[in-house]
Amino acid sequence: MSTAIDRMTGLRPVVLTGDRPTGGLHLGHLAGSLAERVRLQETCDQFVLVADLQAMTDNAGNPAKVAEAVPEVVADYIAAGLDPTKSTMFLQSGIPELSELTMLYLNLVTVSRLERNPTVRDEIRQRGFERDIPAGFLCYPISQSADITAFRATKVPVGDDQLPMIELAQEIAIRVNRLGGSEILPRPEAVLSAVTRLPGIDGLGKASKSLGNAIQIGDPADVVREKVRMMFTDPNHLRVSDPGRVEGNVVFSYLDAFDGDVAAVADLKDRYRAGGLGDSVLKRRLADVLEALLSPMRERRRAIGRDEAMAILAAGTLRARAVAAQTLVSVRSALGMPVLV
Structure with missing residues (x-):
């Protein structure tokens, strides 16, 4: 100090x-x-x-x-x-x-x-x-x-x-x-x-402890993946072939915040808007990104x-x-x- x-x-x-x-x-x-x-x-x-x-x-x-x-x-x-x-x-x-x-x-x-x-x-x-x-x-x-x-x-x-x-x-x-x-x-x-x-994973407001719509730093890997699976996307994107909306899509908000490959995220947005990209693909990528981020934090947290x-x-x-x-x-x-x- x-x-x-x-x-x-x-x-x-x-x-x-x-x-x-x-x-x-x-x-x-x-x-x-x-x-x-x-x-x-x-x-x-x-x-x-x-x-x-x-x-x-x-x-x-x-x-x-x-x-x-x-x-x-x-x-x-x-x-x-x-x-x-x-x-x-x-x-x-x-x-x-x-x-x-x-x-x-x-x-x-x-x-x-x-x-x-x-x-x-x-x-x-x-x-x-x-x-x-x-x-x-x-x-x-x-x-x-x-x-x-x-x-x-x-x-x-x-x-x-x-x-x-x-x-x-x-x-x-x-x-x-x-x-x-x-x-x-x-x-x-x-x-x-x-x-x-x-945003919170439910898309209803900001991520909040009191609202129970957040991914915690200390959440185990399986809990993180389940919360990502439940994330709000585009309710009108019913089929993979349907064009999807990026704005208001919680998965993209989290990718923008935590995925360091900006070009790859931009490409995903273009493909999603055009149609032909499923929500499950986005969520798998986000789950992998968050696991890479949180895994070392989880270890440091356990040590304290x-x-x-x-x-x-x-x-x-x-x-x-x-x-x-x-x-x-x-x-x-x-x-x-x-x-x-």
Whole structure:
């Protein structure tokens, strides 16, 4: 890891990213920010958050689900290529400074501003909350802003559905800086991946743990092949000879995301549109591509036991807390609050 002096003098960009521990990570995470994180850890100071407090905002009735998923998420990080000597992995609930920053920021954001967030509106509808919205869920974008600003992050790898969260973090940073009369917090910028949103295997929305329509990083080979076999294609492509539709075809979306032979995929699209190419051929190719991708990840994942995953998380949380504590002192000072030493 680079030194604290490197961070304070701005020698390397700072990245903050993370996931809710509600189950294992899936190919949507891999195609989105996970692959970008692996790249960024070589040139940036990267903090990777296991957001257990945020996961509790809609899992308060089942806290064991969240706790059990924490080491699973860390194992997925290692499997995907994150290196704990290059990326600081930490547990959100292990850093009380984040909760204090959240409380301070709550006073800088209105309820109407939170209700205008399109991502939160979609998630409220998906979960059927209607007006019975847990207060923590409505306010979780503020908690995300605390996570981002606590480490003075300048880059945040996200999918396009998370752009409203980055906008809020930017607004909060501007407000704190204005109140403090100096550049206390940098304005974070979103880093979008080439694949911003991977569809679920059912074609009904994006791949999601909660919807059960995703291929998990830790899925066994036979499960992956079965999920590929069930993928939504073109419902009007009834016979091999029928021309097929590529747009909205989940198999092609996954081939675009994970098949490195771009020319071969382009040829498959042409043949499918013309007619004469069966769905089973596409699915066999995709299953082979995914097996080549996931097999080494599966081996790395199996090598990480629960105790080792939690030890990695404990060490990273200790490092991350020292950085967040410094930021909290600066924010308290900017807001004119007493700073006790």
